[in-house]
Amino acid sequence: MSSEPVVRPRILLVKTRGRTATDRGERLRLEQSGDEPRSLLLEEVLACDVLDEGAIESTEGWRGRLYRRLPLFVSQAIEAARLSSSYDVVVTWSERHTVAVAALFAVLRVPTPHLALMFWMSKPSVRWPLRVFRSGVDRIVTWSTIQRDVAVNRIGFRGEAVVLVRHPVDQVFFRPENNERRILFSAGSTQRDFGILVEAARGLSIPVRIAASLVVALKGVKVSTVDVRESLKREENVQVDALNSSALRDAYSQALVVVVPLLQTDIDAGVNVILEAMAMGRPVISTRTKGQIDVIEDGKTGVFVPPGDAVALRASIDSLLQNPQVAEDMGKRARAYVEAHHRLEDFVEHIRVHSFELAGMYSKRWLRLPREMPLHTK
Numbered sequence: 001m002s003s004e005p006v007v008r009p010r011i012l013l014v015k016t017r018g019r020t021a022t023d024r025g026e027r028l029r030l031e032q033s034g035d036e037p038r039s040l041l042l043e044e045v046l047a048c049d050v051l052d053e054g055a056i057e058s059t060e061g062w063r064g065r066l067y068r069r070l071p072l073f074v075s076q077a078i079e080a081a082r083l084s085s086s087y088d089v090v091v092t093w094s095e096r097h098t099v100a101v102a103a104l105f106a107v108l109r110v111p112t113p114h115l116a117l118m119f120w121m122s123k124p125s126v127r128w129p130l131r132v133f134r135s136g137v138d139r140i141v142t143w144s145t146i147q148r149d150v151a152v153n154r155i156g157f158r159g160e161a162v163v164l165v166r167h168p169v170d171q172v173f174f175r176p177e178n179n180e181r182r183i184l185f186s187a188g189s190t191q192r193d194f195g196i197l198v199e200a201a202r203g204l205s206i207p208v209r210i211a212a213s214l215v216v217a218l219k220g221v222k223v224s225t226v227d228v229r230e231s232l233k234r235e236e237n238v239q240v241d242a243l244n245s246s247a248l249r250d251a252y253s254q255a256l257v258v259v260v261p262l263l264q265t266d267i268d269a270g271v272n273v274i275l276e277a278m279a280m281g282r283p284v285i286s287t288r289t290k291g292q293i294d295v296i297e298d299g300k301t302g303v304f305v306p307p308g309d310a311v312a313l314r315a316s317i318d319s320l321l322q323n324p325q326v327a328e329d330m331g332k333r334a335r336a337y338v339e340a341h342h343r344l345e346d347f348v349e350h351i352r353v354h355s356f357e358l359a360g361m362y363s364k365r366w367l368r369l370p371r372e373m374p375l376h377t378k
Contacts, residue, residue: 009088009359011048014080014097016073036245037170042348046355048091051076051083077101084112088359091351093117095126102136103129113138113358117351120267122150123218130155138358141351143167144268146291163354167268167295168347169275171338173245176281176331177253181324184317185255185277187211187248191218191269193287193308194228197261198238200313206321208235209251211243217263252280257320257327262287264307271295274302275342278334283327285316295342301334 020027030036043050056067056075067075077100080090084105090112092098098116105114116137121127127150130137134155140162142148151162184206186197192215201208215228229240243251252258258277260270268291275295277284286296288304296302303320305312320327 008047009356010086011046011355011359012051012080012083012087012090013043013046013048013093014051014076014090014101015093016097017052017054034173037173038344041344042351045348045352046091049087051080055079073097073100077104081105081108081110084110087112089113089115089355091115091117091355095120095123098137099126099129099133103133104136106133106136110136111362113361115351115355115358116140118142118151119144119147121147121155122266123223125223127155137161138361139163139354141165141354143271143294144291145294146266147268150266163350165347165350166342167271167275168344169272169279169338169342170344171279171342172344174249174252174276174279176335177249179250179253181254181256182206183251183254184208184257184259185211185251185282186259186261186273187243187251188260188270188273189214190216191263191265191267191289192228193261193263194232194240196308196310196313197259198232198235200261200310200317201238202235204237204317206237206256208238210238210240211248211251212240213242218265248276249280252277252282255280255282256324257317258282258284259313259317260284260286261313262289262292262307265289265291267291268294275338278302278331279338279342281328281331281335283320283330284334285313285320297337301330301337303330 027036028040031038031040053072056072056079059067073096076097080101081104084090090101092101095118098118101114114137118140119142134157140151140157142162143165145164148162148164151157152159184201184204186194189212194210194212212228214225216223216225232240260273262270270286270292274284274286278301284296284302286292286302286304287307289307296304298304303316305316
């Protein structure tokens with residue numbers, strides 16, 4: 001009985017490696033040992049090539065010299081366009097990479113399909129260029145209802161080209177643990193209002209711990225970055241520092257309550273921390289913003305408070321602290337919700353399905369005809 005070769009599309013993933021300085025081999029070892037969340041699972045399932053900053057920094061010759069003179073995401077986009085004919089689909093994961101690749105694919109009429117993973121399309125630096133170069137993107141996957149509406153109604157993408165999926169969390173790494181509950185905890189880096197948390201927590205009898213360093217906020221059309229370790233007014237019971245993944249998990253497990261204080265925004269800022277806390281079985285209090293609407297069911301899997309209202313935030317904190325069984329039951333419901341709707345494996349499967357589907361087509365820049373040539377085999 002002969003076995004047919006496994007047919008897989010060749011996929012190029014264009015992304016940032018973030019602030020980590022750990023090489024891929026070490027990251028994989030840490031993930032397999034359970035010391036880090038599974039950030040490499042998507043790459044493993046797609047069996048893709050990765051074009052990140054490391055790939056650009058290792059480029060030699062005249063291209064390497066040119067790339068080192070350009071912003072890294074621009075260099076990545078140029079290299080993606082250069083390599084595109086060797087791949088069945090190009091996947092970008094970040095707004096700046098998507099915009100840069102979309103512009104080149106649209107102008108050069110690159111026939112390779114482009115799948116974009118994005119969450120902040122309303123930002124002017126993303127929305128405006130995508131209105132011009134949206135033909136350079138064939139499909140968008142997003143996890144924000146509001147941002148999907150932006151893509152369709154303000155940028156002009158067809159509704160069927162913008163797919164809404166559930167935001168992922170590694171529910172294996174972030175799982176309930178029976179540690180002593182003794183702190184009020186918060187974390188995050190985007191659109192955070194830690195000042196209102198410090199104000200609301202003034203005089204609490206338990207320590208307040210904030211895992212944060214650089215915080216990004218959009219003010220008008222300008223994005224500002226502040227190191228909150230320096231800017232927050234220190235109170236006796238407040239500790240602010242950056243945490244690695246294991247220390248972050250420990251802090252969640254020690255939290256009586258996790259608070260996610262947000263500035264008003266139309267993105268789902270806070271979703272990572274909210275889902276990680278829920279996966280840990282901890283009760284969550286979050287600011288109700290325009291964009292934070294897809295995860296928490298108020299009063300059941302978490303609690304919403306109005307933006308900028310320290311009094312309401314303190315009242316919600318006190319209520320959960322004074323009713324520990326209510327808090328624990330809320331955390332259990334939150335964990336069950338995560339297991340049903342936000343598993344990392346399910347998110348990765350969605351991306352795999354859309355990648356493979358697009359790989360069987362030419363881009364709409366070339367009339368979106370089905371491919372006549374077979375997919376590459378691996």
